[in-house]
Structures are given as C-alpha cells and as structure tokens.
Amino acid sequence: MLKIENLHVRVAGKEILKGLSLEVQPGQVHAIMGPNGAGKSTLGNVIAGREGYEVVAGSVTFEGRDLLALEPEERAASGVFLAFQYPVEIPGVNNTYFLRTAVNAQRKARGESELDSMQFLKKVREKLAVLHLKDDLLQRAVNEGFSGGEKKRNEIFQLALLEPKLAILDETDSGLDIDALKNVAEGVNALRSPDRAFLVVTHYQRLLDYITPDVVHVLADGRIVESGGPELALQLEAHGYAWVKDRVAPGHASSGAAA
Amino acid sequence: MSALLDSFASAFDALPGRDAAGLGASRRDALAAALRDGMPGTRSERWKYTPLRAFERRTFAAADAQPAIFDGALLAGIPTPRLVFVNGRYDPAHSDAAGLPPGVALQPLSQLLAQGGEREVNFLARRFERPDEVFARLNAALADEGVVLRAEAGVRSALPIHLVFVGTAAGRDLASHSRHLFELRRDAELTLIEHHLAGAANTHLANSIAHVHLAAGARLTHLRVQDEAPGASLISRTDAVLARDAIYRRLDLELGGALARHEFNASLQGEGAQVISNGVLLADGKRHLDTRLGIDHVARDTRCDLLWRGLGSGRSKAAFHGGITIREGADGSVAALSNKNLLLSAGAEIDTQPVLEIHADEVQAAHGAAVGQLDATSMFYLRSRGIPEPQARALLTAAFCRETLNVIEDAPLRESLAAKLDAALARLGPVQSEPAQSEPA
Numbered sequence: 001m002l003k004i005e006n007l008h009v010r011v012a013g014k015e016i017l018k019g020l021s022l023e024v025q026p027g028q029v030h031a032i033m034g035p036n037g038a039g040k041s042t043l044g045n046v047i048a049g050r051e052g053y054e055v056v057a058g059s060v061t062f063e064g065r066d067l068l069a070l071e072p073e074e075r076a077a078s079g080v081f082l083a084f085q086y087p088v089e090i091p092g093v094n095n096t097y098f099l100r101t102a103v104n105a106q107r108k109a110r111g112e113s114e115l116d117s118m119q120f121l122k123k124v125r126e127k128l129a130v131l132h133l134k135d136d137l138l139q140r141a142v143n144e145g146f147s148g149g150e151k152k153r154n155e156i157f158q159l160a161l162l163e164p165k166l167a168i169l170d171e172t173d174s175g176l177d178i179d180a181l182k183n184v185a186e187g188v189n190a191l192r193s194p195d196r197a198f199l200v201v202t203h204y205q206r207l208l209d210y211i212t213p214d215v216v217h218v219l220a221d222g223r224i225v226e227s228g229g230p231e232l233a234l235q236l237e238a239h240g241y242a243w244v245k246d247r248v249a250p251g252h253a254s255s256g257a258a259a
Numbered sequence: 260m261s262a263l264l265d266s267f268a269s270a271f272d273a274l275p276g277r278d279a280a281g282l283g284a285s286r287r288d289a290l291a292a293a294l295r296d297g298m299p300g301t302r303s304e305r306w307k308y309t310p311l312r313a314f315e316r317r318t319f320a321a322a323d324a325q326p327a328i329f330d331g332a333l334l335a336g337i338p339t340p341r342l343v344f345v346n347g348r349y350d351p352a353h354s355d356a357a358g359l360p361p362g363v364a365l366q367p368l369s370q371l372l373a374q375g376g377e378r379e380v381n382f383l384a385r386r387f388e389r390p391d392e393v394f395a396r397l398n399a400a401l402a403d404e405g406v407v408l409r410a411e412a413g414v415r416s417a418l419p420i421h422l423v424f425v426g427t428a429a430g431r432d433l434a435s436h437s438r439h440l441f442e443l444r445r446d447a448e449l450t451l452i453e454h455h456l457a458g459a460a461n462t463h464l465a466n467s468i469a470h471v472h473l474a475a476g477a478r479l480t481h482l483r484v485q486d487e488a489p490g491a492s493l494i495s496r497t498d499a500v501l502a503r504d505a506i507y508r509r510l511d512l513e514l515g516g517a518l519a520r521h522e523f524n525a526s527l528q529g530e531g532a533q534v535i536s537n538g539v540l541l542a543d544g545k546r547h548l549d550t551r552l553g554i555d556h557v558a559r560d561t562r563c564d565l566l567w568r569g570l571g572s573g574r575s576k577a578a579f580h581g582g583i584t585i586r587e588g589a590d591g592s593v594a595a596l597s598n599k600n601l602l603l604s605a606g607a608e609i610d611t612q613p614v615l616e617i618h619a620d621e622v623q624a625a626h627g628a629a630v631g632q633l634d635a636t637s638m639f640y641l642r643s644r645g646i647p648e649p650q651a652r653a654l655l656t657a658a659f660c661r662e663t664l665n666v667i668e669d670a671p672l673r674e675s676l677a678a679k680l681d682a683a684l685a686r687l688g689p690v691q692s693e694p695a696q697s698e699p700a
Binding site: 048049050051071072073075076077081082084087088090091092093098101102103105106109141158162 | 634635636637639640641642643644645646647648650651654655657658659660661662
C-alpha cells in the first residue's frame with residue numbers, strides 16, 4: 001500500500017531523512033519510534049505533502065501512485081490522513097462546517113456525490129457513537145480553545161469521518177495524560193480494519209501498550225535502523241535510545257549499550 | 260480655490276432652506292471657514308493616507324428635491340421600521356416607520372427643518388474649529404437631510420431600525436450632505452442598522468456626520484454595512500458621547516465604494532462607559548479605504564474593545580488609524596485594540612497605525628497591529644484534510660473577517676451580516692497566492 005524507498009529529505013538545507021525505506025501493507029499497524037531529532041515528524045509531514053520539505057532522492061508510492069507528485073489535498077482524497085502533533089486552531093471556522101467541507105471536497109475529488117447536511121449529520125452521529133464521543137466539540141471553532149486532549153480527540157474524530165486508507169499519527173500521545181491517551185488509543189483501535197493501515201509515530205512506548213503494532217521500526221539519524229515485532233518497543237523502553245546509537249554508527253557508540 | 264470647493268459654494272447659494280430654523284448664520288460661518296482654509300494637503304496628519312489632490316478637481320451638484328427612482332427589489336430583506344434615502348434625498352414611498360415602540364421618535368431631518376423648531380435641530384449649529392475638518396464644515400453649511408432618532412428613557416426595543424442610503428444613477432455627479440442624530444436617553448436600548456447600497460453605478464459623494472448621544476446606562480448596537488457602487492465616494496464621521504455605564508456596540512463593514520473614509524470619535528465621559536467597535540476594511544480593485552478611530556477615555560473605569568480586520572487585494576489601499584487616549588484621572592480604564600490585515604496581492608497597500616496615549620495610572624492597554632498573509636500551517640491543515648487550495652484560502656479569509664461579527668449579540672442578526680460579508684468576499688474571486696510585500700506604516 002505505502003512504499004518508501006531510499007528517501008532523502010532536506011529541511012532548511014539540512015538533511016533530515018537519509019535513505020529511509022519502509023513498506024506498509026493494508027490492515028497493518030506500523031510504529032515508528034525514535035529519539036528526538038531522528039526525523040519522525042518529517043516523515044509524516046513529507047507523506048502528507050507539507051511545504052518546506054525538499055525531497056532530494058528516493059520515492060514514496062501509495063497504491064502504486066507517486067505520492068510526491070500530488071498536492072496535499074490530492075493525497076488526502078487518495079486516502080492519506082495525518083493526525084497532527086500540534087493540531088491547528090482556526091478561529092472563525094465552525095468545526096462541523098470544516099468537517100463537512102473536507103468530507104465533501106474529498107468525495108468530489110473521487111467523483112462521489114457530496115453529502116447534504118442530513119446525510120452528513122447521520123454520518124457524524126455514527127462516528128461519534130463508535131468513538132464514544134460527545135458532540136460538544138462540533139459547535140465550536142476548529143480546535144479553538146480546545147484542551148490538548150480535546151484537540152487529539154478531534155484529530156481522531158476527523159480520521160473516523162474521512163475514513164482514510166492510511167492514517168499517520170504524529171506523536172498523538174504527546175502531552176496527553178493517561179486517561180486521554182487511553183481514550184485516543186481506543187478510538188484508533190475502533191478504526192482498525194483489514195483495509196486501513198496505520199503509521200504510529202511516537203517517542204514513547206506507552207501508546208503501544210494500548211495500540212498493539214504489527215511492526216515496530218526504530219528511526220534514528222534519518223534511517224530505519226531496526227525493525228521487529230512489538231517486543232522491540234519493550235526493548236527500547238528497557239534500554240533507552242542510547243542503545244540505538246550502536247546501530248546508527250557502530251564503533252562510535254559510547255557505553256550506552258551496556259546500560 | 261479648488262473646483263470642488265467652488266462647486267460647494269455654488270450649491271450653498273442654491274440651497275433653498277439655508278436660513279431655516281435659525282441656522283443661516285452658522286451655515287455661512289462654516290462655509291466661509293471651509294473656503295478660507297481650503298482642502299487639507301498631505302502634510303495634514305489626518306489626511307496623510309488619503310490624498311485629496313485628484314478629488315479636489317472634481318465638482319458635484321446638489322440632487323433634485325425629489326428622490327430618484329430605483330428598483331425597490333434592492334430593499335428585499337430589509338424590514339420595517341426603515342427610512343430610505345436616495346442620493347441623499349428622503350424617499351417617503353419606500354420608508355415606513357410603523358412598528359416603532361412607543362417612546363422612540365424617528366424622523367428625516369428635512370421634516371424637522373421644515374417645521375422650523377430650532378431646539379430640535381440645534382445639533383446642526385455645532386462649530387468645527389480645525390482647518391482640516393473641511394468636510395465637517397461643508398456638512399455644517401450644506402446638510403439638509405439626515406435622520407433624527409430619539410429614544411426616551413428606559414425604552415428598550417429588540418426590533419432593529421433600518422436606515423437605507425441608496426446611490427443611483429444621475430446625469431451628473433451629485434453630492435449629498437447628511438447629518439444624523441441618534442440620541443438615547445437614560446437606560447434606553449436600541450439596535451440600528453445602516454445600509455449603504457448601490458441602486459446603480461454612480462460616482463456620487465455622500466458626506467455625512469452622525470452624532471451619537473448615549474445617556475447613562477443607554478445601550479446602542481449600531482451596525483453599518485457600506486456596500487456602495489465601485490465609483491462612489493463616502494466621507495463619513497461619527498462623533499459619539501457616552502455617559503456613565505453607557506454601552507455603544509458598533510460594527511462597520513466597509514465593502515464598497517471608490518473612496519470611503521470614516522472618522523469615528525468616541526468620548527467616554529461617564530464612569531463605566533464602554534465602546535466596542537469592530538470592523539472590516541475590504542479593499543479590492545482600486546478602492547481606497549481609510550478608517551480613523553479616536554477613542555477618548557475621559558472618565559475612570561471606561562473601556563474600549565476595538566477589533567478590526569483589513570484585506571488588501573488588486574491595487575487597493577487601506578489605511579487604519581487606531582487612536583486611543585486615556586486622560587489624566589481616567590484610572591482603571593481598559594483599552595484593547597487589534598488590527599490585523601491580510602495582504603492578498605503585491606499591488607495592494609495597507610497602512611496601520613495604532614496610537615496609544617496614556618496619561619493615567621493603573622490602566623490596562625493592549626494593542627496589536629499586523630500586516631501579513633494567510634498562516635501557512637493553517638493552510639496545510641485544511642489542505643491535508645482534502646480541501647483544495649483556493650477553497651482553503653477562501654475559508655481562512657472569511658474566518659479572518661468574521662471574527663469581527665462577535666460584536667453582534669443576536670445570533671440571527673449576526674448570521675445576516677455574515678451573509679453580506681460572505682457575498683462581498685465572494686466578489687474577490689479566487690484569492691491570489693502570489694507573494695506580497697507589506698508596507699510599513
């Protein structure tokens with residue numbers, strides 16, 4: 001479904017991703033873990049098409065299409081969704097209006113009929129029920145004045161409504177207390193399906209206590225240096241990221257491996 | 260003398276009721292002062308961003324006594340009670356003051372002048388001392404129409420009163436000079452909506468002054484939608500005086516016209532008086548918009564909240580001056596000014612100037628002014644949800660302006676103003692994405 005080959009990306013002239021390769025199949029949950037500055041957020045942003053990320057080499061294909069050739073909105077319509085680490089507050093834009101505009105823009109781009117307000121509200125109610133959410137966030141402006149937890153819940157709610165094929169969660173756990181974290185994880189679990197893949201980008205292992213990944217990758221210094229099953233996350237938790245440094249530059253590692 | 264002033268001097272000679280209601284002498288004085296001091300040049304601080312050199316070569320005639328004919332469909336959606344003026348002339352056929360609550364008097368100025376009661380129109384005798392107040396002086400000399408609205412103490416009405424000013428085609432350029440008085444006695448509460456509309460393409464000049472008098476505890480919500488023809492000129496001034504605990508809520512949507520200048524002065528004379536003034540300057544095409552706020556905190560514990568948004572596209576110019584003075588002794592006053600502007604094209608210019616003068620202790624004052632472009636992160640957020648770029652731009656631009664509508668407490672009324680704003684924004688067409696340079700003020 002998603003195939004990334006030898007991806008090199010520069011941000012403000014500095015190379016952040018240095019030959020990253022990754023393949024994700026439908027229905028899989030991949031976790032990307034890594035220390036700060038490893039390039040985790042860059043990966044999510046470059047897949048979603050954010051400006052300011054210069055791809056100098058490599059390719060990203062999604063269902064056989066060259067994703068990098070598409071505008072952000074075209075990527076979204078083709079089924080890519082990025083849950084932001086810092087969801088943006090947009091005063092003056094009503095959340096319901098925003099969601100309906102997004103859903104219909106995607107439907108239009110795919111040649112599907114747009115939903116009228118009744119059809120849309122029906123869909124909203126369905127998704128709220130699945131996620132056990134209340135509708136209190138709908139009448140407010142997009143993310144305006146939302147707490148950290150509310151913002152992340154709103155991201156997951158958007159995910160549910162937009163029904164992407166590939167959902168990238170960019171440090172969705174950051175800044176959440178344990179209850180909010182569980183809440184978000186339950187939402188994600190409810191949305192897992194055989195034809196939807198997840199890329200869960202996180203610094204900490206704790207999110208993976210609640211969202212069990214199929215594959216865990218360790219991203220360090222712009223490359224994936226280790227891949228394995230869920231047990232890899234536990235190993236990282238036990239040994240810390242210093243342990244990874246051995247794999248980045250063997251021979252230069254400090255005594256971190258012994259820790 | 261400039262051609263412009265010449266044409267006004269001729270208009271004065273032909274003004275039928277210039278001596279009515281004992282106003283002859285003050286009208287003559289005002290005209291003489293205007294002619295003596297001439298037009299303000301660019302060195303005049305108040306006219307720095309609105310050069311009048313081209314304007315003063317134009318000439319304007321007075322409108323015929325009878326109101327011109329226009330398509331009444333323009334008034335669809337504007338309920339009664341309403342007064343309608345066409346090219347500055349009262350139009351009784353389209354006006355209907357029925358439904359006014361008891362204790363509210365609404366009359367065209369021409370009727371009061373004809374009745375000859377000096378006391379009712381003594382606000383017309385006010386003198387304007389500064390040489391750069393040329394349009395106010397001309398108004399003092401020439402005003403023969405307007406709206407006089409008086410609400411008795413304690414009268415409260417939720418039913419908005421509509422004032423409609425229609426500009427329509429004529430064989431020549433017309434000037435109208437309107438003078439309004441909106442007077443609310445103690446604890447009275449009213450909503451007033453001004454519509455400035457184009458019945459047809461025109462290049463007229465509407466020179467108006469509104470006096471707003473709010474007695475203790477009075478509350479006025481005053482919404483003004485200026486959507487005149489792209490060739491029209493509007494020189495407007497509002498002088499408001501607020502007594503203790505009076506609240507003046509105001510919204511100005513400057514959406515049309517070729518030249519629209521508005522000077523809004525509010526004097527907070529009683530303790531606890533409050534002015535909330537929001538507005539949008541929508542400059543596109545070759546429009547020139549200039550709004551000058553002058554909020555004067557005279558008494559203690561007074562408050563102003565000023566939220567203004569500007570858009571510059573095409574080859575337009577928008578100037579915003581936010582002047583706040585907190586006088587000695589006006590302790591405990593709170594002043595907040597926000598003026599944000601979006602520059603949508605490289606050919607447009609926006610100048611913003613917040614000016615805060617504080618002579619009191621223990622005040623809270625915050626002001627911010629900025630000229631920028633749409634936030635890139637917000638754009639990406641919307642696009643990453645599948646919203647195409649032009650639509651995302653339009654959405655953010657509308658949201659940027661709509662923030663000002665918060666001044667309207669009544670939700671249906673707020674929605675109706677939002678619709679007018681959206682219609683004007685839709686005329687902007689697809690918002691350009693070319694990089695633009697900001698002009699420092």
